Amino acid sequence: MPEHRIAYMAVPKAGSSSVKSMLARIDHERWPALETDLRALHQVYPTKRFRPHRWRDTHRPGWFGFTVLRDPLARLMSVYTDRVIQKGDLRDSHRIQSGQSDLPADPDPDHFFANLPGYMAASSSIKHHALPTVLFTGPDLSVYDAVFRTEEISELARHLSRHTGHSVAVGQRNASAWRLGLDDLSAATRDVVRDYLAPDYDLLADHYPRPF
DSSP states (O other), X not given: OGGGTEEXXXXXXXXXXXXXXXXHHHSTTTHXXXXXXXXXXXXXXXXXXXXXXXHHHHSOTTOEEEEEEOOHHHHHHHIIIIIIIISOGGGGXXXXXXXXXXXXXSOOHHHHHHTHHHXXXXXXXXXXXXXXXXXXXXXXXXXXXXXXXXXXXXXHHHXXXXXXXXXXXXXXXXXXXXOOOGGGSOHHHHHHHHHHHHHHHHHTTTTOOOOO
């Protein structure tokens, strides 16, 4: 947002819809059209993978550059509860519906996470939301002026208010209707999830403890 000197690197399933709604409220002319249209919100404020040169070009002196992190386990679990159960992304997968993939479109949590690479290959949406955090933040979090956890969204709103001079309200968007946790998974699936999330917990060691 060059007009407000804000640079934000979004991480899928890490409060990005809520943060983008906050940014849209600052962009007064855009907010009325985006208030109820989540798809348009993400089109106006797209989530992109981190590129060092792009960040250097975007994050200029006097700008407020930030990212928002989420506990890796909670983030991955929400891929299932939101994208698989609520949004039905796998039912829209051409590879699954055409028989190019023999994976079921309505897997239980254990089957989904045990076959996560296959589901990521079958659905671009699942892939986008399940990719490691580092691909969106970069490997060095010190490039940001501030790093917030999803639990600190209210603090982010205060920072944005001070930076822009506009009152920024916190509004939760795209939250999963139900929660999934380690206790809901088999021991074998927990091992798969632990190994998949190990790099994320390495990156976010100063922000989230390992639950395994």
